[in-house]
Amino acid sequence: MNPLLETTDLPSFDTIAPEHAVPAVETVIAEYQALVDQLTSLGNDTWDTLIAPLEAIDAKLERAFSPVSHLHSVMDSPAWREAHEIAQDKITEFQAALGQNRALYDAYRALKAAPEYQSYARERVAVIEHALRDFELSGVALDEPMRTRFRDIARESSQLETAFEQAVMDATDAWQHPLSEAELDGIPDSERAVLAQAARDKQLDGHLLTLQQPAYHAVITYATHRELRAQAYRAYQTRASDQGPHAGQFDNAERIEKIMALRHEAAQLLGFANAAAMSLATKMAPNADRVLAFLRDLATKAKPGAKRDLEELATFAAAELGIDDLRPWDVPFASEKLRERRYALSDEELKPYFPLDAVMAGLFRIVEEAFGARIVPRADVSVWHADVQYCDVYAESGQRIAGLYLDPYARAKKRGGAWMDTCRSRFVSKHASSLPIAYLTCNFAPPTQGKPSLLTHDDVTTLFHEFGHGLHHMLTRIDARDVSGISGVEWDAVELPSQFMENFCWTRAGLDRFARHVDSGAPMPEDLFQRLLATRHFQSGLFLVRQLEFGLFDFLLHLNYAPDSGARVLETLATVRQEVAVIHPPEWQRFPMSFGHVFAGGYAAGYYSYLWAEVLSADAFAAFGDGIDAAAGRRFLNEVLCVGGSRPALESFVAFRGREPIVEPLLASYGLAD
Numbered sequence: 204m205n206p207l208l209e210t211t212d213l214p215s216f217d218t219i220a221p222e223h224a225v226p227a228v229e230t231v232i233a234e235y236q237a238l239v240d241q242l243t244s245l246g247n248d249t250w251d252t253l254i255a256p257l258e259a260i261d262a263k264l265e266r267a268f269s270p271v272s273h274l275h276s277v278m279d280s281p282a283w284r285e286a287h288e289i290a291q292d293k294i295t296e297f298q299a300a301l302g303q304n305r306a307l308y309d310a311y312r313a314l315k316a317a318p319e320y321q322s323y324a325r326e327r328v329a330v331i332e333h334a335l336r337d338f339e340l341s342g343v344a345l346d347e348p349m350r351t352r353f354r355d356i357a358r359e360s361s362q363l364e365t366a367f368e369q370a371v372m373d374a375t376d377a378w379q380h381p382l383s384e385a386e387l388d389g390i391p392d393s394e395r396a397v398l399a400q401a402a403r404d405k406q407l408d409g410h411l412l413t414l415q416q417p418a419y420h421a422v423i424t425y426a427t428h429r430e431l432r433a434q435a436y437r438a439y440q441t442r443a444s445d446q447g448p449h450a451g452q453f454d455n456a457e458r459i460e461k462i463m464a465l466r467h468e469a470a471q472l473l474g475f476a477n478a479a480a481m482s483l484a485t486k487m488a489p490n491a492d493r494v495l496a497f498l499r500d501l502a503t504k505a506k507p508g509a510k511r512d513l514e515e516l517a518t519f520a521a522a523e524l525g526i527d528d529l530r531p532w533d534v535p536f537a538s539e540k541l542r543e544r545r546y547a548l549s550d551e552e553l554k555p556y557f558p559l560d561a562v563m564a565g566l567f568r569i570v571e572e573a574f575g576a577r578i579v580p581r582a583d584v585s586v587w588h589a590d591v592q593y594c595d596v597y598a599e600s601g602q603r604i605a606g607l608y609l610d611p612y613a614r615a616k617k618r619g620g621a622w623m624d625t626c627r628s629r630f631v632s633k634h635a636s637s638l639p640i641a642y643l644t645c646n647f648a649p650p651t652q653g654k655p656s657l658l659t660h661d662d663v664t665t666l667f668h669e670f671g672h673g674l675h676h677m678l679t680r681i682d683a684r685d686v687s688g689i690s691g692v693e694w695d696a697v698e699l700p701s702q703f704m705e706n707f708c709w710t711r712a713g714l715d716r717f718a719r720h721v722d723s724g725a726p727m728p729e730d731l732f733q734r735l736l737a738t739r740h741f742q743s744g745l746f747l748v749r750q751l752e753f754g755l756f757d758f759l760l761h762l763n764y765a766p767d768s769g770a771r772v773l774e775t776l777a778t779v780r781q782e783v784a785v786i787h788p789p790e791w792q793r794f795p796m797s798f799g800h801v802f803a804g805g806y807a808a809g810y811y812s813y814l815w816a817e818v819l820s821a822d823a824f825a826a827f828g829d830g831i832d833a834a835a836g837r838r839f840l841n842e843v844l845c846v847g848g849s850r851p852a853l854e855s856f857v858a859f860r861g862r863e864p865i866v867e868p869l870l871a872s873y874g875l876a877d
């Protein structure tokens with residue numbers, strides 16, 4: 204028996220092996236295909252005859268593949284890598300075909316037209332609406348020749364985006380600069396190690412400046428040699444453009460023109476006015492005017508603070524660093540010096556207050572106080588590594604509602620970073636059901652020789668962030684699989700629960716629940732807390748206006764595209780900078796040519812989402828005041844965490860907060876309120 208095909212409550216991690224992956228996935232896909240063929244040949248579709256069987260087979264595919272993808276990430280080996288790649292390719296191919304299945308699309312349409320649809324609960328309506336929307340966005344509803352044209356555009360766009368990314372990589376690799384002893388001045392040992400490694404990677408001695416982020420960061424932040432910083436900045440900010448040391452060699456300008464033209468054409472084929480409107484079809488922001496008003500309102504309110512930050516920095520640079528005309532390549536350097544001077548707050552000073560066990564216990568206490576959910580470790584569960592802790596999650600009623608695997612420590616063969624991933628999704632239907640089960644993976648420093656694992660404040664914030672995604676997944680009460688937990692939640696609202704949870708790492712009430720000195724058990728002293736808080740506000744105005752510049756540039760570019768005038772990339776950027784920026788880069792700067800988020804990633808006409816979600820989370824958190832308000836917590840649970848994608852996120856927010864979101868709490872959390 205293949206353990207990936209078992210229907211047990213939790214996966215049998217002690218028996219799952221790489222050789223199970225491909226046969227399990229092949230079996231389920233074959234069964235899935237047969238089911239779809241059968242379903243689309245029947246008429247009279249109802250929820251129980253069309254959607255319920257699809258939910259069950261989706262769950263089966265998840266049971267087969269989720270442990271494969273997870274074990275590949277946390278217990279990597281050549282065998283897992285190969286098994287994962289083959290299984291992943293099969294699923295990707297199958298799902299792409301499913302998204303283009305016209306008969307299945309027609310079955311959903313028939314379901315929507317059936318009389319029964321009128322009596323469906325809201326979550327079922329949402330499932331059907333989302334499915335139809337996604338079919339339509341994939342071009343399946345178009346008639347020929349538009350349908351073929353749409354598919355050609357998708358293929359060509361994807362090739363262009365890959366080429367865009369490749370050009371950025373090639374341009375990044377093309378430039379390097381061996382550093383002399385004099386040029387290393389000011390760079391601390393830990394950062395010099397990065398530059399030495401960069402040299403070794405290219406079989407060179409000494410230290411090498413490259414345009415890879417860590418090496419560039421070391422020089423632009425710490426090198427006292429001003430001319431070197433200017434040189435590095437010029438090379439970095441002109442990558443893949445018509446300027447700088449490799450001018451014209453990897454230029455992405457023409458690719459951007461083509462990508463923008465294709466996005467515009469695809470949007471119009473689907474009946475949207477432009478690519479920005481198409482992007483908003485799956486987002487919380489209702490229309491382009493609202494996105495622009497949001498960004499511009501925030502810019503107006505953030506700009507005075509950003510100007511203050513810059514003036515302060517310029518004054519400091521002139522008085523203390525001998526830099527009278529602060530240029531863009533001086534800003535990270537001067538900022539770092541000002542930060543060191545002002546706070547002298549090191550990770551080492553904070554870490555004794557964040558032993559992992561105390562932090563986890565405090566996090567669980569916060570979850571129980573705010574949301575009434577109890578998280579209880581359980582030992583008799585099969586796991587993939589001795590460090591992993593499984594927990595059951597209980598609702599306030601005492602009912603077991605979810606499960607959670609915690610894998611906290613860094614180790615060999617484990618992917619870096621921190622993330623929450625789905626093991627099982629919640630659904631309840633006539634013939635099958637499942638509780639939501641989450642994986643929470645981190646890479647904290649493991650305990651050493653009897654000393655517990657001590658986290659940095661960054662680590663703690665990351666843990667709370669990912670746990671917020673976990674709560675969204677685990678505390679859902681929605682029965683319909685495609686809109687339970689995080690599924691079906693608008694893209695620009697997904698980060699609400701995660702960023703919300705981060706706020707507990709910056710309040711006295713939050714820290715008092717988990718920050719305990721590893722030796723004495725004492726809470727964090729007030730003076731240390733105040734210094735920690737000040738670091739959060741440091742140059743937040745400059746940070747905000749930079750994000751606004753990116754967000755507004757991306758959105759206007761997609762909104763205002765016109766075939767006659769083309770993309771007008773540099774003109775748009777110049778206009779946006781006039782409006783929101785306080786630091787004005789030189790005319791030759793070509794940042795858009797390496798802006799992969801927007802031209803090669805999923806953030807097209809969506810970069811604003813970072814700030815959008817942060818406004819939501821700051822405003823939501825403000826409802827808690829300075830403490831942990833149990834009533835506000837239960838409201839957040841019922842109106843936001845529980846409801847998944849069963850209704851629009853804006854409606855959920857208003858139900859929780861009693862009004863639409865406002866930007867003031869975000870400004871206050873950044874220390875920018877008037």
Ligand SMILES: [Zn+2]
Binds near residue numbers: 668672698701
């Ligand atoms: Zn996140």
